[in-house]
Amino acid sequence: MNRRGFLKAGGVGLVALIGGGAAVFSQVPVIPSRPEPDFEAAAGWIAYRDGRYTLTLPRAEMGQNIATAMKQIACTELDVDWDAVDVELHDTARAGVKPTVGSESVMLFTEPLAQACAALRDAVAAGRATGEVEVVARPRSALKVFQRGGAIGQSPVIAQGLEIVTGQPIYAADIDRPGMLFGRVLRAPASTEVRSRPVAWNADAAQAVAGFVAVVEDAGPPIGQAQGLGIVASRPGALDAIAEALAVEWDVGSDHPRADVGAAIDVDTALAAGPLPHVSLDGAPEDGAWDVDLRVDVPLAAHGPIEPRAAVAEWADERLTIWAGSQDVFYIRDVVADAFSLGADQVLVQSCRVGGGFGGKTICTVEAEAAALSLALSAPVKVQWTRPQEFALAFHRPPSSHRIKARLQDGRVTDWDHAQVSSHVMFTSAVLPSWMQRGTDLFAGDGGVERGMAVPYRLGRARAAYDALRLPVHTGPWRGLGAGPNALATESALDEAARVAGLDPLAFRLAHIDDPRLAAVLEEVGRIADWSGTAQSAQRGETRIGRGIACGIYKEVSYAATVAEVAVSPDGRVRVTHLWCTHECGLVVNPDQVKAQCEGNLLWSLGMVLTDDLPLDRGRVAAEYFSDAPIPTLTETPEITIALLDTDNPPVGAGETAMVSGPGAIANAIRAATGHRLSRFPVDVTELAA
């Protein structure tokens, strides 16, 4: 390439770049609204300069290793070596992209990126070295990616893998700035949906703590209704001592009316008052006795990322720069600009690798705290939530209470009725102010709560309806949204239906499935687990062994089936000994990383059945550490066998799919081992004692 030409262009090489996007300002509250990715936007993600390519990742990297998959797509379509492409995480100076949620990255971004790379490849081949490249879409059949060319289907060393294993700074909390201070925003030990604010504190005592820098009264927007008080120190360890010395007195409103969350969402209480308002399946089951009548309760659960969320904010020269580990930096920019009356062009948010997102790092919290403290002190400030803050102030998987009934005739389900009461996922109170909640609650259901209620089976006259109630704890998206809890409930009920019919649960499911892709994953998991050749219940000494099966479709596009094997000891302790999982998500860009997502989903499935819970006290999160809200450990990890079905269907997501089959398979295995149908999660071992 012509280096002089590149220099003349003022330091900018050949950049397939469309100018920075206009700021998205919306009415209070700021609602994420950004377009589906298209070819034009994709041009801004890939640039060529001086013989090398830079891929600016249009997604958040949070462990789905999407940087690796996108780099595979880019290398393939550019037709260049792995080392010719550098990957950078995006900032908000770029055109806005959709938040990284819902397992959409491969599904929505593969083709736009491939189209942009193909156009850039042709431009470079034609000798162009500067300027912008126009992306003219070509048919999919002309894209190497869809022909499984180059790096597609391979599993190269993961992007940022070397940085991770050598401890390089790639997370938000790893950022260092000259003169950086350390901050925290204290909030009342109360429900975030009860009004609270600091009223008195001992500033003198705090000042006496070595490392004290400031108390900041204007600590940014409230979280829910909890107004905070900021503290800043020159060393991070001083923050605990300052907080203690301050001994803040809080003004806290009276308990939330639904402080007893379990009673508030009790599905039977709700049904006694009348039909549930939001309908997912509109069949009309006939009156009469039911063959299956199952109650399933799934509690609140935290995301439990090992990285408590963190941000560094730096206010300098009338501009605010924020380093964030977020699934949506554009939303953070818009919220921060709005909260502090800044222009969107005064706020730059840089993505860092996210230390575990799972749907939980999608809103703006710690970033606004860091911004408030930095603005107050005109210095860079780092804020990382403590573990108790992570439990108390984040939003969580809503609890849900299900009643499922089924009636059978001749081995087939003829009537089905699923009722669910939960709390909000999409229209979370963590974002919507209460005046707006009243509006949305009247007219809208919540697609996140509903996800998965439309079961992928032919069940005759099938009805599914739900309600979502505002609770004292913030709830929101959690890996798979409603799909995990709904599938746990429906796959449990379906298993009971198979027992009533006296049919094998695999054959029973197949008999109710129309979709050949679902049938394929189900049959394949039966094959790899030798389902038909193995007893579903057995006894080994005092240990009761059981096998269970489940399957499902995630977001109508991605397929999974699971067989679980469990061993239950006489005292009721459950050990999951083996999980087999099949998964079909269309064309697979990176099989090893799709398997990694299955492994993650299966561990989350195990957690859903055995451990996930978030204890409350009068409507306030009482959990402070992992000891109060445990997550699965290495010793609890079973042997895992995964088979991907290789098809030419369009590529779709994998990050949440196996959440539809894993939990049900484990619960059904426990049923097979013990004869006990779990109705409350996580398991209470005393229920399972021999």
Added chain:
Amino acid sequence: MFRLNGQSEDVPGDWSDEPLLHLLREHFGLKGAKFGCGVGLCGACKVIVDGEAVRSCTFPASALEGTEVRTIEGLARGENLHPVQAAWLAEAVPQCGYCQSGQIMSAVALLEQNPAPSDTDVDAAMDGNLCRCGTYTRIRKAIARATEAV
């Protein structure tokens, strides 16, 4: 005075109240060890002190005198990764990666003390290291791979 990845270092007076984790991250600029809970319950902050994997979030800087501290930044020899690091890459262990520095340091300490650990030894050494992404299966595989390499 103590040794940090082979270099002699001092704990500055005003940092002596801090846990080792903050000292490493915010004074020495070594960001590999991570803050996950601050109370010894997750293992994200593990480093090796005098040959033992310890949780640096609960190890006081004031207790460092005379110790030998190794962090993940000190494992590789130039471009040559430590066998445990290489195994971690070969098995593509990391998802989000946040817990992995602690996992790797636990595994390094384990293999130094016990070059041929049984499954039970691995479970005992690694169980205090939580991973929410669910990379445990690969952690086991990577330890097995590193065991062969060592």
